[in-house]
Amino acid sequence: MIGVMAALAAALAWTTASGLWRSLSDLGPAVRLNAIKNGIASLLFLPVLATLPWQDETTAVLILLLSGLIGIAAGDSFYLAALRRLGTRRTLTVEASGPVLASIGGVVLMGDIPTLGNWIGAGLVSIAVVLIALQAKAEQSSSSQLQAGIVLSLIAVVCGLSGAFLARHVLISTALSPIQSAAIRLLGGWIGLIPVMRKLSFLQGLSTPVQLRLLSATVLGTNLGIVLQQMVFQSMPVGPGVTLMSTAPVMALWVGQLEGDRIQLAGVAAAVLAVAGVACTSL
Secondary structure, eight states: OHHHHHHHHHHHHHHHHHHHHHHTGGGSOHHHHHHHHHHHHHHHTHHHHHTOOTTTTHHHHHHHHHHHIIIIIIHHHHHHHHHHHHOHHHHHHHHTTHHHHHHHHHHHHHOOOOOHHHHHHHHHHHHHHHHHHHHHHHHOSOHHHHHHHHHHHHHHHHHHHHHHHHHHHHHHHSSOOHHHHHHHHHHHHHHTTHHHHTTGGGGGGSOHHHHHHHHHHHIIIIIIHHHHHHHHHHHSOHHHHHHHHTTHHHHHHHHHHHTTOOOOHHHHHHHHHHHHHHHHHHO
16 A cells, blocks of 8 residues: 555656646756756755765766766756656656656567567557647647657657666665665766756746745655655555556646646547556556
8 A cells, every 4th residue: 555655646746846847947948957956856865875885886886877867867858858848748648658668678678578568558658649749739830849849758768768777787786775876866967967057056046936846846856756666666566566656647637737738638548548558568
């Protein structure tokens, strides 16, 4: 029961955080927002970083820093850029392709044999992405924005999976805990964006409500989201856990309404198909 509650809470945290980041899009480029996020999150994980066995696990730390550079510095920048173009609901639905793409990666890179569930899951998620494209094309005047948003979201998924594969290698081969791994990855994501940090003096002029939204988005989507995710993996099988955490597209339907994204049958169908596709792939 704890695992189920943690999985649904993680999905809700990520959905809410995505909506908050979308509302902060006018603060500047996605890479700048990502630098802010990673800096705040790393500071909150400072107690974890201070107690790490840096000398004993040097190789593992370097791999995790690279994982953060790819999956967080690059991946989250692409994700935030996609949010600006597609909105919360559509972006999270495309992001649900992650487990499916991971299965495809296992077939291509590891020689895994795909199951019937893998094929069905890939088909369902593909249909969901097509539905998003068709609906967005009917609503938006700029097809270039639509195409760019979908491409950016898919690149974010690939970057995230690449970082996750590196992190998993460390987790199964060293004594580092999931929280320690997450803290190092966030540090790597922040270090990768240091060149952008010199342009963050504008933060001093932000109003208190905007600063609170920045902090809330970071704590919910990054720090709390990671802790809840680890609780899920510790208390229930990976397949059902991933499926429950992938219910974010369904939860994003109400966030989309707040953004002016009207709920339509195609949107609901896309969200449900995405979750069903993840379930077929993961269970």
